[in-house]
Amino acid sequence: MFWGGEIASALSHPHSLHLEVWGPGASVKRAMNGPSQETQGTRASAGPVSSISPISSSHRLLFSAQGLKPMDHNGLADPYVKLHLLPGASKANKLRTKTLRNTLNPTWNETLTYYGITDEDMIRKTLRASEALAVPLTTAPARISVCDEDKFRHNEFIGETRVPLKKLKPNHTKTFSICLEKPLPVDKTEDKSLEEWGRILISLKYSSQKQGLLVGVVQRAHLAAMDANGYSDPYVKTYLRPDVDKKSKHKTAVKKKTLNPEFNEEFCYEIKHGDLAKKSLEVTVWDYDIGKSNDFIGGVVLGIHAKGERLKHWFDCLKNKDKRIEPWHTLTSELPGAVLSD
Incomplete structure (x- = not known):
C-alpha cells in the first residue's frame, strides 16, 4: 500500500x-x-x-x-x-x-x-x-x-x-x-540475550617473538548511553579465562563523554601457543561513574566455547601465528560464565 x-x-x-x-x-x-x-x-x-x-x-x-x-x-x-x-x-x-x-x-x-x-x-x-x-x-x-x-x-x-x-x-x-508503508509490527518476543549495546573492534595476534597473545582494543561504535547527558564514559577490561591466579586483568583508559571511543591500546598475555586452545578471552565494556559503582554496558567472549564469528576469530588467531586478525563484534548484555562486577 x-x-x-x-x-x-x-x-x-x-x-x-x-x-x-x-x-x-x-x-x-x-x-x-x-x-x-x-x-x-x-x-x-x-x-x-x-x-x-x-x-x-x-x-x-x-x-x-x-x-x-x-x-x-x-x-x-x-x-x-x-x-x-x-x-x-x-x-x-x-x-x-x-x-x-x-x-x-x-x-x-x-x-x-x-x-x-x-x-x-x-x-x-x-x-x-x-x-x-x-x-x-x-x-x-x-x-x-x-x-x-x-x-x-x-x-x-x-x-x-x-x-x-x-x-x-x-x-x-x-x-x-x-x-513508504504504515508502521509495521516489531517482534517484542525477541531474546533479550541478543539485545545489542554497541560494537567493538578487537585485534588478536599470537606473537612468536614475545611468546604471547597480543590483544588490541581498537575502538567501539554505537554504544548505549548510560549517563543522563546522553553519553557514557567508557573503558574496557579484558581477562584470559580460566584465570586461577587472577592476574590476567587488563584495563584501558577511560574515554569521557562519548559513544564512539577510540582506544588503540594493546595488551600482552604471556602464554604458550598450545595452551590457548583451553582459554577464552573475556572483553567487557563499562561506564565510569564517580562516587558509585560503574555500569556494565556490554561484552563479548572469544574462545573455544563461543559461537559464530566469535569462535571463528579465536580459531583464525590460533591458526595464523604472527598475523593480526581484527574483526568487529557485537556487545551483548548477557555473558554466560562471565564475572560482571568491576
Missing part, C-alpha cells in the same frame, strides 16, 4: 551502505564504488548528491526525498529520517538525520554510518527506515522511518520501509524503489 511517499535506495556492502529517499517519478544518479546508476523518471530538482568513499567494515546511508505527504497546516512538513537495525532493540543502533523545515522535497546531504557490520548481521538483520515529522524518537528497533517534527505536539509518522541486508552483495551497489 502506498503511504506518504516513495523510497528509492542505493545500497552497498560491505564497505558502504547508501540509502536515498526520493518521491514518485524521481530519478537517482550516483557515483558510488563505480559507474553511476539511475532510476527511471524525471530528475529531482533538489540537486546532485556527491559520491562517497568506502569505509572498511561500515555501512553508510545518504538520503533525499520528493513528494512527501503534507503534515502541517501550511501544506508542508518538517521531515527527518530514522534508521534502526533489526533485531537488536537498543538505542545503540538508532540513527537519524537532521530536520529540514517547510518542505515536501527534502535533500539532507548528510551521511549516516553504521560501523562494525559483520557477516552475521548481513544474514539476519534488516534495515528499517521511517520518515516522520520531527518528534521525540520512538523506541521501535531497526527501521527506516520518515517523520514530521512538531514543536508543540508529538512528532508525526509519515511512513517507513525495511530492507533485509542479505539482499546486498559485497562491493556491489544495489538500487531499490520502495513505497
